[in-house]
Amino acid sequence: MSQTFKIVNLGLPKTGTTTLTRALRRAKVRTVDWRIHRRQSSDPQLVGKHLGTVLYRDYFDHGDPLRRLSGFRGFNELSQAGLHTSLWPQTDWGLLDAIQRHHPDTRFLLNMRDPAATAASIMRWGNMGALRLPNTNIPGLPKGYGHSEAELARWILGHYMFCERVFAGSSNFLAFDIDAPDARESLARFLDLDLPWWGIANQNPAPPA
DSSP: TTOOOOOOOOOOOTTHHHHHHHHHHTOOEEEESSBBBBBOOOTTTTTTTTTHHHHHHHHHHOOOOTOOOOOSSSSEOOOOSSOEEOOGGOOOHHHHHHHHHHSTEEEEEEEEOOOHHHHHEEEEEEEEIIITTTTTOOOTTTTOSSSSHHHHHHHHHHHHHHHHTTTOOTTTTEETTTSTTTHHHHHHHTOOOOOOOSOOOSSOOOOOO
8 A cells, every 4th residue: 555645534623633733744645634834835825725625626526535635634623603604524424435436545544532531621622512513514413413512422422433434444543532541552553653752732621629
C-alpha cells in the first residue's frame, strides 16, 4: 500500500480531533482541520472555506470529494456545525464511498471518546450544545433534539455504531478510544507512522465541583 495514502478521520467534535490533528502534523503529515487557512493554500477558491463545503462541492460536481485537496494527506474535523450551514460528511456513506473509490488506499479513522463525557464537553463548548446542534438538522440528530446531554450521548453512540457497521471487516478502518493507554501505539501501527507527539490539545476542562 502506498505510503502517501490519504488519512480521513470520521470523529465528531470534542472527541479528540484537535489532538489527532496535532499528532499528525508533528509526524509531518500535511493535515487540514475544519477550515483551509491562507498559510495552507494559495488557491483563492479554497482559502477560508470549511473542509465540509469543499468535500461536498467536489463530490457533487466531479464525484471525487478530494479533487481539489490533493496537496493534503490528512483530513480531520470534516463537519461544519453552524446555524446556517450544517454539514456532516463523516455521516454520509455516499461521500465516504466516493473517497474510497477514487482513493482506494485511503485509511479511515474513528477517534472515539466516552459518549457521556463527549456530550458534557459539547455542552461546555461555546454555543455548540446550547444553540447550534439542537437548532439544525444533523444526520441522527434532527432539529429539536440535542438539548440534553443524554440526547447528545445517544447521537454520539449512534455515529460510532454507524461507522463500525459500514466499515465492518475492512482492513482500512480503525476505531480507537482517544483516551486509551494504547491509543498512540494503535494509531501509529495502523498508519505505519512514527508519532513523536501525543497528548491533549484544545482541552475543555470540566468546571470544579
